[in-house]
Amino acid sequence: MNGSAESDARINILIVDDHPVVRQGLRAMLSSEPDFSVMGMAMSAREAFGIVRGQVPDVVLMDLRMPEMEGTEAIAELRRITPNIRILVLTNYGSDEYIVRATQAGAMGYLLKNTPQEEIVKAVRMVYRNERYVPKDIAQRLFEAIGREELSPRELEVLALVARGYTNKDAAQKLFISDKTVRNHVTSCLLKLQAKDRTEAVTRAIERGLIRVQD
Amino acid sequence: MNGSAESDARINILIVDDHPVVRQGLRAMLSSEPDFSVMGMAMSAREAFGIVRGQVPDVVLMDLRMPEMEGTEAIAELRRITPNIRILVLTNYGSDEYIVRATQAGAMGYLLKNTPQEEIVKAVRMVYRNERYVPKDIAQRLFEAIGREELSPRELEVLALVARGYTNKDAAQKLFISDKTVRNHVTSCLLKLQAKDRTEAVTRAIERGLIRVQD
DNA sequence: TCTTCGATAGTACATATGTCCTATCGGGCT
Protein backbone atom coordinates (compact mmCIF):
# COMPACT_ATOMS: atom_id res chain seq x y z
CA MET A 1 0.00 0.00 0.00
CA ASN A 2 2.90 2.35 0.64
CA GLY A 3 6.43 1.95 -0.62
CA SER A 4 8.01 5.31 -0.12
CA ALA A 5 6.44 7.47 2.50
CA GLU A 6 7.70 11.00 2.58
CA SER A 7 9.54 12.18 -0.44
CA ASP A 8 7.51 11.08 -3.41
CA ALA A 9 5.93 13.79 -5.48
CA ARG A 10 2.36 12.78 -4.91
CA ILE A 11 -0.21 14.99 -3.30
CA ASN A 12 -1.64 13.23 -0.28
CA ILE A 13 -5.32 13.92 0.12
CA LEU A 14 -7.70 13.33 2.98
CA ILE A 15 -11.42 13.29 2.26
CA VAL A 16 -13.79 14.18 5.06
CA ASP A 17 -17.49 13.87 4.39
CA ASP A 18 -20.33 12.12 6.14
CA HIS A 19 -21.97 11.07 2.87
CA PRO A 20 -20.64 7.74 1.58
CA VAL A 21 -21.65 8.66 -1.96
CA VAL A 22 -19.65 11.85 -1.86
CA ARG A 23 -16.61 10.12 -0.37
CA GLN A 24 -16.63 7.51 -3.11
CA GLY A 25 -17.22 10.09 -5.78
CA LEU A 26 -14.34 12.25 -4.70
CA ARG A 27 -12.05 9.30 -4.38
CA ALA A 28 -12.96 8.13 -7.85
CA MET A 29 -12.36 11.57 -9.28
CA LEU A 30 -9.10 12.24 -7.51
CA SER A 31 -7.64 8.77 -7.88
CA SER A 32 -7.69 9.16 -11.63
CA GLU A 33 -4.92 11.72 -11.33
CA PRO A 34 -1.56 9.93 -11.28
CA ASP A 35 0.06 12.40 -8.92
CA PHE A 36 -2.79 12.34 -6.42
CA SER A 37 -3.01 9.90 -3.59
CA VAL A 38 -6.13 9.64 -1.48
CA MET A 39 -4.45 8.67 1.76
CA GLY A 40 -7.61 8.44 3.79
CA MET A 41 -11.31 9.06 4.11
CA ALA A 42 -13.16 10.10 7.23
CA MET A 43 -16.83 10.43 7.88
CA SER A 44 -16.49 12.82 10.75
CA ALA A 45 -14.18 15.52 12.03
CA ARG A 46 -13.18 13.35 14.95
CA GLU A 47 -12.15 10.55 12.65
CA ALA A 48 -10.21 13.02 10.53
CA PHE A 49 -8.22 14.20 13.54
CA GLY A 50 -7.16 10.65 14.24
CA ILE A 51 -5.97 10.12 10.70
CA VAL A 52 -4.11 13.41 10.59
CA ARG A 53 -2.29 12.59 13.81
CA GLY A 54 -1.03 9.40 12.15
CA GLN A 55 -0.02 10.82 8.80
CA VAL A 56 -0.33 14.41 7.72
CA PRO A 57 -2.07 14.92 4.38
CA ASP A 58 -1.13 17.74 2.03
CA VAL A 59 -4.69 18.68 1.29
CA VAL A 60 -7.88 18.04 3.22
CA LEU A 61 -11.11 18.10 1.27
CA MET A 62 -13.90 18.50 3.75
CA ASP A 63 -17.59 19.15 3.95
CA LEU A 64 -18.72 22.11 6.01
CA ARG A 65 -21.92 20.55 7.22
CA MET A 66 -21.36 17.49 9.29
CA PRO A 67 -22.92 16.06 12.39
CA GLU A 68 -21.09 16.22 15.72
CA MET A 69 -18.91 19.19 14.95
CA GLU A 70 -19.32 22.40 13.00
CA GLY A 71 -17.11 22.32 9.95
CA THR A 72 -15.52 25.62 10.88
CA GLU A 73 -14.49 24.32 14.28
CA ALA A 74 -13.03 21.30 12.59
CA ILE A 75 -11.00 23.52 10.28
CA ALA A 76 -9.61 25.53 13.15
CA GLU A 77 -8.76 22.35 15.05
CA LEU A 78 -7.03 20.76 12.06
CA ARG A 79 -4.90 23.83 11.61
CA ARG A 80 -4.07 23.81 15.29
CA ILE A 81 -2.84 20.23 14.95
CA THR A 82 -0.86 20.87 11.77
CA PRO A 83 -0.63 24.57 10.99
CA ASN A 84 0.43 24.34 7.38
CA ILE A 85 -2.26 21.92 6.27
CA ARG A 86 -4.29 23.06 3.27
CA ILE A 87 -8.03 22.78 3.63
CA LEU A 88 -10.43 22.82 0.73
CA VAL A 89 -14.02 23.19 1.76
CA LEU A 90 -16.75 21.30 0.02
CA THR A 91 -19.95 23.21 0.43
CA ASN A 92 -23.30 22.07 -0.74
CA TYR A 93 -25.44 25.12 -0.97
CA GLY A 94 -23.76 28.43 -0.50
CA SER A 95 -24.81 29.41 2.94
CA ASP A 96 -22.92 32.64 3.19
CA GLU A 97 -22.12 32.84 6.86
CA TYR A 98 -20.52 29.44 6.90
CA ILE A 99 -18.27 30.36 4.05
CA VAL A 100 -17.17 33.50 5.80
CA ARG A 101 -16.48 31.64 9.01
CA ALA A 102 -14.64 28.90 7.17
CA THR A 103 -12.40 31.54 5.63
CA GLN A 104 -11.69 33.01 9.02
CA ALA A 105 -10.96 29.54 10.36
CA GLY A 106 -8.34 29.07 7.67
CA ALA A 107 -9.86 27.37 4.64
CA MET A 108 -7.82 27.83 1.48
CA GLY A 109 -10.61 27.32 -1.00
CA TYR A 110 -14.16 26.27 -1.72
CA LEU A 111 -15.85 23.79 -3.95
CA LEU A 112 -19.53 23.55 -4.61
CA LYS A 113 -20.73 19.99 -4.80
CA ASN A 114 -21.89 20.46 -8.35
CA THR A 115 -18.36 21.26 -9.48
CA PRO A 116 -17.10 19.22 -12.45
CA GLN A 117 -14.15 16.90 -12.02
CA GLU A 118 -11.57 19.08 -13.77
CA GLU A 119 -12.37 21.99 -11.50
CA ILE A 120 -12.02 19.86 -8.42
CA VAL A 121 -8.68 18.55 -9.58
CA LYS A 122 -7.55 22.05 -10.41
CA ALA A 123 -8.64 23.32 -7.03
CA VAL A 124 -6.67 20.62 -5.23
CA ARG A 125 -3.54 21.49 -7.18
CA MET A 126 -3.94 25.16 -6.44
CA VAL A 127 -4.37 24.85 -2.72
CA TYR A 128 -1.50 22.36 -2.69
CA ARG A 129 0.64 25.16 -4.12
CA ASN A 130 -0.69 27.37 -1.33
CA GLU A 131 -2.82 29.37 -3.71
CA ARG A 132 -6.39 30.17 -2.93
CA TYR A 133 -9.17 28.68 -4.98
CA VAL A 134 -12.49 30.48 -4.83
CA PRO A 135 -15.10 30.08 -7.58
CA LYS A 136 -16.56 33.30 -8.88
CA ASP A 137 -20.03 32.78 -7.46
CA ILE A 138 -18.67 32.12 -4.01
CA ALA A 139 -16.31 35.06 -4.29
CA GLN A 140 -19.35 37.12 -5.10
CA ARG A 141 -21.09 35.96 -1.98
CA LEU A 142 -18.02 36.55 0.14
CA PHE A 143 -17.87 40.02 -1.27
CA GLU A 144 -21.48 40.65 -0.45
CA ALA A 145 -20.96 39.32 3.04
CA ILE A 146 -18.29 41.91 3.68
CA GLY A 147 -19.63 44.92 5.47
CA ARG A 148 -22.78 43.07 6.27
CA GLU A 149 -23.55 43.45 9.91
CA GLU A 150 -24.00 40.21 11.73
CA LEU A 151 -26.60 39.57 14.36
CA SER A 152 -25.59 39.53 17.98
CA PRO A 153 -26.10 36.27 19.88
CA ARG A 154 -29.07 37.71 21.67
CA GLU A 155 -30.64 38.90 18.45
CA LEU A 156 -30.25 35.46 16.95
CA GLU A 157 -31.84 33.95 20.00
CA VAL A 158 -34.81 36.29 19.70
CA LEU A 159 -35.14 35.74 15.98
CA ALA A 160 -35.13 31.98 16.41
CA LEU A 161 -38.11 32.29 18.72
CA VAL A 162 -39.86 34.69 16.37
CA ALA A 163 -39.38 32.17 13.58
CA ARG A 164 -41.28 29.67 15.69
CA GLY A 165 -44.25 31.95 16.05
CA TYR A 166 -43.45 33.54 19.38
CA THR A 167 -44.94 36.98 19.87
CA ASN A 168 -42.71 39.63 21.37
CA LYS A 169 -44.41 39.07 24.68
CA ASP A 170 -43.96 35.30 24.54
CA ALA A 171 -40.32 35.60 23.61
CA ALA A 172 -39.81 38.09 26.42
CA GLN A 173 -41.25 35.64 28.92
CA LYS A 174 -39.13 32.83 27.59
CA LEU A 175 -35.98 34.92 27.83
CA PHE A 176 -36.87 36.58 31.14
CA ILE A 177 -36.63 40.07 29.72
CA SER A 178 -39.08 42.82 28.92
CA ASP A 179 -41.07 42.71 25.71
CA LYS A 180 -39.74 46.18 25.01
CA THR A 181 -36.29 44.72 24.89
CA VAL A 182 -37.46 42.01 22.56
CA ARG A 183 -38.85 44.73 20.34
CA ASN A 184 -35.49 46.43 20.32
CA HIS A 185 -33.81 43.21 19.29
CA VAL A 186 -36.34 42.53 16.58
CA THR A 187 -35.94 46.05 15.26
CA SER A 188 -32.20 45.71 15.02
CA CYS A 189 -32.64 42.38 13.25
CA LEU A 190 -34.78 44.18 10.71
CA LEU A 191 -32.10 46.79 10.20
CA LYS A 192 -29.24 44.33 9.91
CA LEU A 193 -31.08 41.92 7.64
CA GLN A 194 -32.65 44.71 5.65
CA ALA A 195 -36.07 43.23 6.17
CA LYS A 196 -39.37 45.03 6.19
CA ASP A 197 -40.88 42.96 8.96
CA ARG A 198 -40.17 40.03 11.26
CA THR A 199 -41.39 37.56 8.70
CA GLU A 200 -38.97 38.70 6.04
CA ALA A 201 -36.26 38.81 8.67
CA VAL A 202 -36.81 35.13 9.35
CA THR A 203 -36.74 34.30 5.65
CA ARG A 204 -33.46 36.15 5.19
CA ALA A 205 -31.97 34.56 8.27
CA ILE A 206 -32.87 31.11 7.02
CA GLU A 207 -31.49 31.72 3.57
CA ARG A 208 -28.24 32.96 5.08
CA GLY A 209 -28.05 29.92 7.28
CA LEU A 210 -28.28 32.00 10.46
CA ILE A 211 -31.22 29.97 11.62
CA ARG A 212 -31.39 26.20 11.33
CA VAL A 213 -34.48 24.81 9.74
CA GLN A 214 -34.61 21.16 10.86
CA ASP A 215 -31.59 19.22 9.52
CA MET B 1 -17.97 -1.87 -24.05
CA ASN B 2 -20.89 -4.15 -24.68
CA GLY B 3 -20.71 -7.80 -25.60
CA SER B 4 -24.15 -9.20 -24.97
CA ALA B 5 -26.95 -6.73 -24.95
CA GLU B 6 -30.26 -8.09 -23.83
CA SER B 7 -30.33 -11.39 -22.11
CA ASP B 8 -27.57 -11.32 -19.53
CA ALA B 9 -28.56 -11.37 -15.89
CA ARG B 10 -27.13 -8.00 -15.02
CA ILE B 11 -29.19 -5.15 -13.67
CA ASN B 12 -28.86 -2.18 -15.95
CA ILE B 13 -28.76 1.06 -14.04
CA LEU B 14 -29.09 4.65 -15.17
CA ILE B 15 -27.80 7.37 -12.85
CA VAL B 16 -29.35 10.81 -13.11
CA ASP B 17 -27.87 13.57 -11.01
CA ASP B 18 -26.57 17.02 -11.76
CA HIS B 19 -23.68 16.69 -9.30
CA PRO B 20 -20.58 15.13 -10.88
CA VAL B 21 -19.37 13.98 -7.48
CA VAL B 22 -22.57 12.11 -6.80
CA ARG B 23 -22.60 10.52 -10.25
CA GLN B 24 -19.07 9.24 -9.80
CA GLY B 25 -19.77 8.09 -6.27
CA LEU B 26 -22.81 6.11 -7.25
CA ARG B 27 -21.06 4.58 -10.22
CA ALA B 28 -18.13 3.56 -8.05
CA MET B 29 -20.45 2.01 -5.50
CA LEU B 30 -22.68 0.20 -7.94
CA SER B 31 -19.95 -0.95 -10.29
CA SER B 32 -18.39 -2.95 -7.51
CA GLU B 33 -21.36 -5.33 -7.66
CA PRO B 34 -20.71 -7.96 -10.32
CA ASP B 35 -24.32 -8.23 -11.40
CA PHE B 36 -24.81 -4.51 -11.70
CA SER B 37 -24.13 -2.57 -14.85
CA VAL B 38 -24.19 1.21 -14.90
CA MET B 39 -25.38 1.65 -18.47
CA GLY B 40 -25.42 5.41 -18.41
CA MET B 41 -25.20 8.62 -16.48
CA ALA B 42 -27.16 11.77 -17.12
CA MET B 43 -26.87 15.19 -15.56
CA SER B 44 -30.38 16.27 -16.39
CA ALA B 45 -33.81 14.81 -16.93
CA ARG B 46 -33.69 15.72 -20.60
CA GLU B 47 -30.46 13.84 -21.05
CA ALA B 48 -31.95 10.88 -19.21
CA PHE B 49 -34.89 10.75 -21.60
CA GLY B 50 -32.53 10.51 -24.54
CA ILE B 51 -30.62 7.64 -22.99
CA VAL B 52 -33.78 5.77 -22.06
CA ARG B 53 -35.11 6.06 -25.59
CA GLY B 54 -31.94 4.36 -26.79
CA GLN B 55 -31.72 1.58 -24.24
CA VAL B 56 -34.12 0.97 -21.40
CA PRO B 57 -32.47 0.58 -18.00
CA ASP B 58 -33.89 -1.70 -15.34
CA VAL B 59 -33.45 0.80 -12.58
CA VAL B 60 -33.11 4.57 -12.66
CA LEU B 61 -31.40 6.20 -9.73
CA MET B 62 -32.29 9.86 -9.83
CA ASP B 63 -32.04 13.00 -7.81
CA LEU B 64 -35.26 14.83 -7.04
CA ARG B 65 -33.82 18.29 -7.13
CA MET B 66 -32.38 19.18 -10.47
CA PRO B 67 -32.30 22.27 -12.60
CA GLU B 68 -34.52 22.53 -15.68
CA MET B 69 -37.17 20.07 -14.62
CA GLU B 70 -38.80 19.10 -11.35
CA GLY B 71 -37.75 15.61 -10.40
CA THR B 72 -41.35 14.54 -10.02
CA GLU B 73 -42.19 15.61 -13.55
CA ALA B 74 -39.19 13.70 -14.76
CA ILE B 75 -40.39 10.59 -12.96
CA ALA B 76 -43.83 10.82 -14.52
CA GLU B 77 -42.33 11.38 -17.95
CA LEU B 78 -39.93 8.44 -17.62
CA ARG B 79 -42.80 6.19 -16.71
CA ARG B 80 -44.79 7.47 -19.63
CA ILE B 81 -41.93 6.55 -21.94
CA THR B 82 -41.36 3.12 -20.40
CA PRO B 83 -44.15 2.22 -17.98
CA ASN B 84 -42.42 -0.60 -16.17
CA ILE B 85 -39.20 1.23 -15.42
CA ARG B 86 -38.18 1.20 -11.75
CA ILE B 87 -37.22 4.53 -10.31
CA LEU B 88 -35.25 4.97 -7.13
CA VAL B 89 -35.21 8.51 -5.87
CA LEU B 90 -32.09 9.99 -4.37
CA THR B 91 -33.12 12.74 -2.04
CA ASN B 92 -30.75 15.00 -0.26
CA TYR B 93 -32.65 16.49 2.59
CA GLY B 94 -36.00 15.04 3.31
CA SER B 95 -38.29 17.71 2.04
CA ASP B 96 -41.58 16.01 2.69
CA GLU B 97 -43.74 17.34 -0.10
CA TYR B 98 -41.32 16.25 -2.76
CA ILE B 99 -41.24 12.75 -1.43
CA VAL B 100 -45.00 12.55 -1.44
CA ARG B 101 -45.20 13.85 -4.98
CA ALA B 102 -42.47 11.51 -6.13
CA THR B 103 -44.46 8.61 -4.75
CA GLN B 104 -47.53 9.75 -6.60
CA ALA B 105 -45.47 10.13 -9.76
CA GLY B 106 -44.40 6.50 -9.49
CA ALA B 107 -41.11 6.27 -7.59
CA MET B 108 -40.44 2.81 -6.21
CA GLY B 109 -38.12 3.85 -3.42
CA TYR B 110 -36.02 6.49 -1.76
CA LEU B 111 -32.43 6.88 -0.77
CA LEU B 112 -31.01 9.62 1.37
CA LYS B 113 -27.64 10.78 0.15
CA ASN B 114 -26.03 9.79 3.42
CA THR B 115 -27.01 6.16 2.88
CA PRO B 116 -24.14 3.66 3.15
CA GLN B 117 -23.11 1.61 0.15
CA GLU B 118 -24.70 -1.68 1.27
CA GLU B 119 -28.05 0.01 1.70
CA ILE B 120 -27.88 1.57 -1.73
CA VAL B 121 -27.03 -1.76 -3.31
CA LYS B 122 -29.81 -3.45 -1.38
CA ALA B 123 -32.28 -0.79 -2.47
CA VAL B 124 -31.38 -1.24 -6.13
CA ARG B 125 -31.91 -4.99 -5.87
CA MET B 126 -35.24 -4.52 -4.18
CA VAL B 127 -36.72 -2.12 -6.67
CA TYR B 128 -35.34 -4.32 -9.45
CA ARG B 129 -37.49 -7.09 -8.01
CA ASN B 130 -40.40 -4.65 -8.03
CA GLU B 131 -40.38 -4.32 -4.29
CA ARG B 132 -40.56 -0.97 -2.63
CA TYR B 133 -37.63 0.39 -0.68
CA VAL B 134 -38.41 3.09 1.85
CA PRO B 135 -36.08 3.81 4.77
CA LYS B 136 -37.77 4.07 8.14
CA ASP B 137 -37.19 7.80 8.57
CA ILE B 138 -38.68 8.58 5.19
CA ALA B 139 -41.57 6.24 5.85
CA GLN B 140 -42.13 8.20 9.01
CA ARG B 141 -42.28 11.43 7.09
CA LEU B 142 -44.57 9.98 4.49
CA PHE B 143 -46.82 8.84 7.28
CA GLU B 144 -46.82 12.29 8.83
CA ALA B 145 -47.55 13.82 5.46
CA ILE B 146 -50.69 11.77 5.09
CA GLY B 147 -53.74 13.66 6.15
CA ARG B 148 -51.79 16.86 6.15
CA GLU B 149 -53.66 19.45 4.20
CA GLU B 150 -51.70 21.03 1.42
CA LEU B 151 -51.80 24.67 0.51
CA SER B 152 -53.76 25.75 -2.53
CA PRO B 153 -51.80 27.41 -5.34
CA ARG B 154 -53.18 30.78 -4.38
CA GLU B 155 -52.26 30.31 -0.76
CA LEU B 156 -48.73 29.40 -1.73
CA GLU B 157 -48.55 32.49 -3.87
CA VAL B 158 -49.67 34.66 -1.00
CA LEU B 159 -47.35 32.99 1.47
CA ALA B 160 -44.39 33.48 -0.84
CA LEU B 161 -45.05 37.19 -0.84
CA VAL B 162 -45.55 37.26 2.91
CA ALA B 163 -42.19 35.54 3.29
CA ARG B 164 -40.63 38.42 1.40
CA GLY B 165 -42.03 40.96 3.80
CA TYR B 166 -45.18 41.96 1.95
CA THR B 167 -47.96 43.23 4.15
CA ASN B 168 -51.44 41.96 3.43
CA LYS B 169 -52.18 45.19 1.67
CA ASP B 170 -49.04 45.03 -0.47
CA ALA B 171 -49.68 41.45 -1.41
CA ALA B 172 -53.26 42.33 -2.29
CA GLN B 173 -52.08 45.05 -4.62
CA LYS B 174 -49.55 42.75 -6.22
CA LEU B 175 -52.16 40.07 -6.81
CA PHE B 176 -54.98 42.46 -7.79
CA ILE B 177 -57.28 41.25 -5.06
CA SER B 178 -58.64 42.70 -1.87
CA ASP B 179 -56.52 42.70 1.26
CA LYS B 180 -59.42 40.97 2.96
CA THR B 181 -58.94 38.08 0.61
CA VAL B 182 -55.25 38.01 1.36
CA ARG B 183 -56.14 37.79 5.02
CA ASN B 184 -58.35 34.83 4.33
CA HIS B 185 -55.54 33.09 2.49
CA VAL B 186 -53.07 33.83 5.24
CA THR B 187 -55.49 32.55 7.83
CA SER B 188 -55.98 29.28 6.02
CA CYS B 189 -52.21 28.96 5.68
CA LEU B 190 -52.00 29.28 9.44
CA LEU B 191 -54.58 26.56 9.89
CA LYS B 192 -53.05 24.17 7.42
CA LEU B 193 -49.49 24.67 8.58
CA GLN B 194 -50.52 24.75 12.23
CA ALA B 195 -48.72 28.01 12.72
CA LYS B 196 -49.47 30.67 15.27
CA ASP B 197 -48.71 33.57 12.96
CA ARG B 198 -47.51 34.41 9.47
CA THR B 199 -43.91 34.24 10.53
CA GLU B 200 -44.15 30.70 11.81
CA ALA B 201 -46.16 29.81 8.71
CA VAL B 202 -43.25 30.89 6.56
CA THR B 203 -40.78 28.92 8.65
CA ARG B 204 -42.90 25.78 8.37
CA ALA B 205 -43.40 26.28 4.65
CA ILE B 206 -39.67 26.62 4.11
CA GLU B 207 -38.84 23.57 6.17
CA ARG B 208 -41.39 21.54 4.23
CA GLY B 209 -39.96 22.75 0.97
CA LEU B 210 -43.17 24.52 -0.01
CA ILE B 211 -41.33 27.76 -0.50
CA ARG B 212 -37.99 28.01 -2.23
CA VAL B 213 -35.32 29.85 -0.38
CA GLN B 214 -32.79 30.85 -3.05
CA ASP B 215 -31.16 27.77 -4.66
C1' DT C 1 -78.77 18.58 -9.99
C1' DC C 2 -76.82 19.21 -5.70
C1' DT C 3 -72.72 19.71 -3.12
C1' DT C 4 -68.19 20.84 -2.14
C1' DC C 5 -64.46 23.92 -2.39
C1' DG C 6 -61.26 27.60 -3.72
C1' DA C 7 -61.18 32.31 -4.46
C1' DT C 8 -63.26 36.31 -3.78
C1' DA C 9 -65.01 40.32 -0.47
C1' DG C 10 -66.80 42.29 3.43
C1' DT C 11 -67.46 44.07 8.76
C1' DA C 12 -65.94 44.49 13.44
C1' DC C 13 -62.76 44.24 17.04
C1' DA C 14 -58.89 42.99 20.08
C1' DT C 15 -54.11 42.58 19.95
C1' DA C 16 -49.47 42.58 17.98
C1' DT C 17 -46.10 44.99 15.53
C1' DG C 18 -42.93 48.47 14.20
C1' DT C 19 -41.02 53.15 14.92
C1' DC C 20 -39.10 56.96 17.35
C1' DC C 21 -37.58 58.46 21.04
C1' DT C 22 -34.86 58.43 25.83
C1' DA C 23 -32.13 56.15 29.28
C1' DT C 24 -29.24 53.00 32.28
C1' DC C 25 -25.65 49.50 32.98
C1' DG C 26 -21.46 46.88 32.30
C1' DG C 27 -17.62 45.19 29.53
C1' DG C 28 -13.94 46.12 26.53
C1' DC C 29 -10.78 49.03 24.06
C1' DT C 30 -7.78 53.21 23.58
Added chain:
DNA sequence: AGCCCGATAGGACATATGTACTATCGAAGA
Protein backbone atom coordinates in the same frame (compact mmCIF):
# COMPACT_ATOMS: atom_id res chain seq x y z
C1' DA D 1 -10.76 58.24 32.06
C1' DG D 2 -13.48 58.33 28.19
C1' DC D 3 -15.93 55.97 24.61
C1' DC D 4 -18.51 52.51 22.16
C1' DC D 5 -21.74 48.93 22.13
C1' DG D 6 -24.84 45.17 23.42
C1' DA D 7 -28.45 44.33 26.43
C1' DT D 8 -31.68 46.13 29.11
C1' DA D 9 -36.27 49.07 29.81
C1' DG D 10 -39.69 52.32 28.93
C1' DG D 11 -43.52 55.67 26.62
C1' DA D 12 -46.33 56.97 22.80
C1' DC D 13 -48.53 56.20 18.63
C1' DA D 14 -49.84 54.68 13.95
C1' DT D 15 -50.59 50.50 11.51
C1' DA D 16 -50.71 45.65 10.68
C1' DT D 17 -52.34 41.35 12.01
C1' DG D 18 -55.38 37.71 13.34
C1' DT D 19 -60.09 36.13 14.43
C1' DA D 20 -64.87 35.42 13.83
C1' DC D 21 -68.23 35.80 11.30
C1' DT D 22 -71.22 36.15 6.63
C1' DA D 23 -71.67 35.84 1.68
C1' DT D 24 -71.17 35.31 -3.50
C1' DC D 25 -69.36 32.96 -7.66
C1' DG D 26 -67.78 29.38 -10.63
C1' DA D 27 -65.70 24.97 -11.46
C1' DA D 28 -65.34 20.19 -10.47
C1' DG D 29 -67.45 15.95 -8.89
C1' DA D 30 -71.09 12.79 -6.99
